[in-house]
Amino acid sequence: MTTAAPGAAPVLVVVDHHDDAPRSSAYELLTVARTLGPVEAVWFGAAPEAAVDRLGAWGVARVHAVPAAADLLPPERGEALAAVVEAVAGPGASTVLLASTFENKETAARLALATGAGLMVDAAALEAGPDGRVVAVQQAFAATWTLRACTTTPRAVVALKPNAVAAVAPDGAPTQPEVLTHDVVPAAGPVARLVERTPRPASDRPDLGEAQVVVVGGRGTEGDFSAVEELADVLGGAVGATRVATDEGWIGHEAQIGQTGVTITPRLYIGAGVSGAVHHRGGMQASGTIVAVNSDPESPIFEIADFGVVGDLFTVLPQAAAEIRRIRGEA
Amino acid sequence: MRIVVCVKHVPDLQSDRRFTDEGRVDRDQGDGTLNELDENAVEAAVTLAEQHGGEVVALTMGPADAEDAVRRALQMGADDAVHVVDDALAGSDAFGTALTLAAAVRRIGEAGPVDLVVTGMAALDGLMSVVPTLLAGHLGLAQATLAAEVTLDPAAATVRVRRELDHASEVVEAPLPALVSVTDQANQPRYPNFKAIMAARKKAVTAWTLADLGLDPAEVGDAGARTRVLEATPRPPRENRVLVTDEGDAGLRLAAFLAENRLV
Ligand SMILES: Cc1cc2nc3c(=O)[nH]c(=O)nc-3n(C[C@H](O)[C@H](O)[C@@H](O)COP(=O)(O)OP(=O)(O)OC[C@H]3O[C@@H](n4cnc5c(N)ncnc54)[C@H](O)[C@@H]3O)c2cc1C
Ligand SMILES: Cc1cc2nc3c(=O)[nH]c(=O)nc-3n(C[C@H](O)[C@H](O)[C@H](O)COP(=O)(O)OP(=O)(O)OC[C@H]3O[C@@H](n4cnc5c(N)ncnc54)[C@H](O)[C@@H]3O)c2cc1C
Numbered sequence: 001m002t003t004a005a006p007g008a009a010p011v012l013v014v015v016d017h018h019d020d021a022p023r024s025s026a027y028e029l030l031t032v033a034r035t036l037g038p039v040e041a042v043w044f045g046a047a048p049e050a051a052v053d054r055l056g057a058w059g060v061a062r063v064h065a066v067p068a069a070a071d072l073l074p075p076e077r078g079e080a081l082a083a084v085v086e087a088v089a090g091p092g093a094s095t096v097l098l099a100s101t102f103e104n105k106e107t108a109a110r111l112a113l114a115t116g117a118g119l120m121v122d123a124a125a126l127e128a129g130p131d132g133r134v135v136a137v138q139q140a141f142a143a144t145w146t147l148r149a150c151t152t153t154p155r156a157v158v159a160l161k162p163n164a165v166a167a168v169a170p171d172g173a174p175t176q177p178e179v180l181t182h183d184v185v186p187a188a189g190p191v192a193r194l195v196e197r198t199p200r201p202a203s204d205r206p207d208l209g210e211a212q213v214v215v216v217g218g219r220g221t222e223g224d225f226s227a228v229e230e231l232a233d234v235l236g237g238a239v240g241a242t243r244v245a246t247d248e249g250w251i252g253h254e255a256q257i258g259q260t261g262v263t264i265t266p267r268l269y270i271g272a273g274v275s276g277a278v279h280h281r282g283g284m285q286a287s288g289t290i291v292a293v294n295s296d297p298e299s300p301i302f303e304i305a306d307f308g309v310v311g312d313l314f315t316v317l318p319q320a321a322a323e324i325r326r327i328r329g330e331a
Numbered sequence: 332m333r334i335v336v337c338v339k340h341v342p343d344l345q346s347d348r349r350f351t352d353e354g355r356v357d358r359d360q361g362d363g364t365l366n367e368l369d370e371n372a373v374e375a376a377v378t379l380a381e382q383h384g385g386e387v388v389a390l391t392m393g394p395a396d397a398e399d400a401v402r403r404a405l406q407m408g409a410d411d412a413v414h415v416v417d418d419a420l421a422g423s424d425a426f427g428t429a430l431t432l433a434a435a436v437r438r439i440g441e442a443g444p445v446d447l448v449v450t451g452m453a454a455l456d457g458l459m460s461v462v463p464t465l466l467a468g469h470l471g472l473a474q475a476t477l478a479a480e481v482t483l484d485p486a487a488a489t490v491r492v493r494r495e496l497d498h499a500s501e502v503v504e505a506p507l508p509a510l511v512s513v514t515d516q517a518n519q520p521r522y523p524n525f526k527a528i529m530a531a532r533k534k535a536v537t538a539w540t541l542a543d544l545g546l547d548p549a550e551v552g553d554a555g556a557r558t559r560v561l562e563a564t565p566r567p568p569r570e571n572r573v574l575v576t577d578e579g580d581a582g583l584r585l586a587a588f589l590a591e592n593r594l595v
Contacts, residue, residue, distance in 0.1 A: 122458070190473040289594060
């Protein structure tokens with residue numbers, strides 16, 4: 001991967017974190033950021049020392065900690081971030097990268113509004129354009145079209161889809177980042193209040209949005225996800241679902257994949273008992289390899305599957321799981 | 332209680348959606364519909380007005396055809412409809428859209444204060460999910476987005492939503508006036524009956540131009556867009572597709588396929 005020209009404007013990466021450790025999407029953003037310019041990180045909250053060291057190893061020159069932002073909702077975080085961007089980069093050109101989650105898209109939108117920046121969300125890749133602008137690759141219409149777009153403004157705010165690029169640590173010795181703490185005062189005006197927050201229990205499986213492999217169960221499971229879960233576990237993947245499966249209460253709503261659920265781009269998608277309705281396709285059609293197991297040969301999912309099996313998921317999935325274990329010498 | 336509900340006219344999901352040579356969504360194929368998710372927004376607005384009294388104004392910005400989107404909202408029970416239509420709006424991005432919608436909400440507010448703005452969580456063409464935040468920003472409103480459930484407390488002048496995010500489930504409360512966006516979990520949109528369809532026909536749709544809203548054409552449309560599409564290409568069909576019918580060994584063949592493609 002190339003490294004940016006010296007003297008280029010800084011690229012600010014918003015580092016999402018959990019239990020004081022950066023989320024895996026942050027390393028992907030840092031990897032891309034290095035190709036665009038000198039990298040600085042923004043941390044909502046007081047950045048712990050271990051995380052700062054970690055970011056240094058990933059090529060971050062400065063960490064901007066915003067302690068007050070830890071407790072803010074996304075729009076107010078966007079305002080706080082705007083204050084940091086103005087302080088760090090001045091009114092000139094700069095790029096701010098975030099991971100494309102619903103919350104971050106709101107933060108990004110408010111940041112762009114407050115700083116006059118252009119906004120590109122759900123980017124699948126980023127390139128340095130010829131005139132120094134960032135070019136974002138986006139997928140549209142259930143991934144049947146690919147767009148390349150750039151901002152017409154000097155400043156760009158870009159939200160990159162988790163998993164879009166592989167995280168690669170830089171060569172060379174780690175640096176010790178300088179930590180700057182920003183005391184931003186949230187702008188006056190009416191704001192919403194968080195009344196209650198219930199974090200989801202952590203699962204042993206990877207996060208849906210970040211998983212390389214996702215096995216999805218639909219109505220065809222009739223509520224029995226055991227075969228789906230077994231194959232997901234063998235492949236080290238996450239478990240997803242269609243809206244029908246979540247509406248039926250067979251699995252939590254956060255597992256829903258599709259236009260109104262999570263958008264995923266894993267290397268491998270396996271749909272079992274999933275018909276491939278257009279709303280579902282919108283959230284998974286950009287996956288690397290698509291496998292479908294469905295008893296109905298007329299199911300629309302077969303139109304987009306690289307490998308389709310007309311069969312009963314309750315026999316095909318366990319057989320595949322057992323065979324994968326055998327190939328690996330585990331059984 | 333006065334509620335403005337924003338609805339977007341989008342190319343039909345089931346049709347062959349495409350981009351023009353200029354990199355814009357092709358909106359001239361005549362197969363547009365109301366953005367499905369905005370039916371949930373209309374349902375939420377109409378239900379809240381039924382529960383607490385008041386009226387619902389449906390608002391859209393878009394080409395001539397977009398009138399269909401607000402007509403549908405009228406059938407579902409909206410009391411009034413506004414369509415912002417002007418050639419200079421073509422090519423608007425999320426910023427031009429939000430700026431225009433904000434000006435229209437303000438203008439609607441001249442006839443009586445607006446207590447709540449309701450939107451869908453995403454338009455199924457652009458799918459950016461940023462217009463609600465930009466709109467709230469322009470209007471200076473607190474926002475409670477991605478509602479799977481909405482409740483109003485008129486006495487306390489607050490709106491409360493429950494929402495499911497990636498890593499947590501949250502309850503958020505905003506002081507009125509506020510902006511709320513809803514997901515398809517929020518409700519089951521009603522299907523208008525014959526009587527409602529006939530009644531909607533009699534209602535007038537107010538059309539406003541940029542001049543009516545006091546907006547500068549340079550701020551919207553292509554002229555004001557902060558992003559430019561450099562290139563739009565249809566994806567080539569997937570190659571080497573395989574379809575097998577299970578004869579007792581499909582699981583083995585699936586495992587072999589994954590192994591060959593280094594996916595295990
Ligand atoms: C694939 C693709 C990529 C794009 N990328 C970008 C980009 O990176 N940056 C950019 O600025 N633009 C982009 N656009 C253009 C985009 O269509 C417009 O910016 C604009 O329509 C953005 O909102 P949205 O449709 O995504 O709405 P969302 O933000 O998803 O809409 C949410 C809600 O806002 C309300 N709403 C939205 N539009 C209207 C309207 N016209 N009238 C009434 N209510 C409305 C509805 O209630 C809707 O449910 C892109 C378009 C496509 C198809
Ligand atoms: C506004 C809106 C938004 C939506 N958003 C989403 C979304 O984000 N995500 C989403 O998924 N849906 C969404 N939907 C719903 C979507 O339209 C479909 O209804 C849904 O995706 C269908 O789920 P399914 O494939 O599980 O069920 P079905 O379409 O009923 O398909 C079940 C399939 O299982 C097969 N089958 C049955 N038994 C077996 C067996 N033993 N072995 C193998 N195959 C079997 C059948 O042949 C069938 O093809 C949305 C709908 C609307 C209106």
